[in-house]
Amino acid sequence: MSHPPPLPIYTLRGAGGPLNTLHFSCHEEGTPLLFSGSGKGAIHIWNLNSRRAEKIVEGHSGSSVIWVSTLQSTDTLISQGRDLQVCLWNLSEGRSELLESLWTGSVGFCQCSMLEISPSKYLLAFAGQQTEEIKIIELPSKIPVCSLVPEGKLGMVMCIQLWQPDSGPGPLLLAGYEDGSLLLWDVTQRSTLSQVKAHPEPVMCLTFDTKRLRGISGSSEKKLSSWMLDSQNNLQLQDGVMLVNPGVSQMCIREDGKLLASAGWDHRVRIFSWKKLRPLAVLQYHTDMVLSVAFSDHQDPRQRLLAAGSKDQRISLWSIYNEGADTG
Structure with a gap:
């Protein structure tokens, strides 16, 4: 007999708007925290011990x-908002003061x-003013690094991920575009290394496993597109995953490389084994589109959580496959 689908271990309410983004910080010695960003401009910092x-x-x-x-x-x-600003906030010693903002x-x-490119030095990539432009700056200095604009007409840049390969000189960037294309950029050379057409519709989200050099992307269609990087940094399309209902807002891979979670427009969170993309569970709780998913970064695998944020203004937290279950 198959197991009944699990229920959330608890939910967080009171965000006051759709939950567009989630970020865990559970690896420090202090209190495990979950940060959420809402459609009404509020950033909530949730204490996962008190659940408030x-x-x-x-x-x-x-x-x-x-x-x-x-x-x-x-x-x-x-934080990044639809007011076209990226803001840095000082949270030390109970503060919440704005340090600086970037347009x-x-x-x-x-x-x-x-x-993070060195201790206390970061690269930040963001969509620029031009439709297809990606800008990269260094933080905290705000020194411009480069601007990446593809040669062809690919439409608006939809999603990006910066990463540092184990071998090779500098960082690379994956970007999904409005026409369904995926591009791999060499940030140092400001050049395109590879390009594939991953979807017939705009690429709504992507996530990339930097250890296994495999990625997956979603769109408004009923299919997730899987792809990998070969030794020459060429993007190679692999078998995709068919979905029951169309539309994926976001995806994330658990740090141990065993699980993939997707946030569905059909109000559901789907869990797959990352190795074989086998469906493992469908999490049903939310009453509106799921907009964001994130796995926690707990050091102890038994404490790992999955959080899902929805348009219904609630965050659900789940404990799934934490005891070394077979997820092959």
């Missing part, structure tokens, strides 16, 4: 917050991507 919001940062003039992350420790928060000029929904 420890702090609410009202930023971005009430505009939708579409991405949140933290620099190194949880003392500096970085992106991008009217799309493309979330930023950040990469």
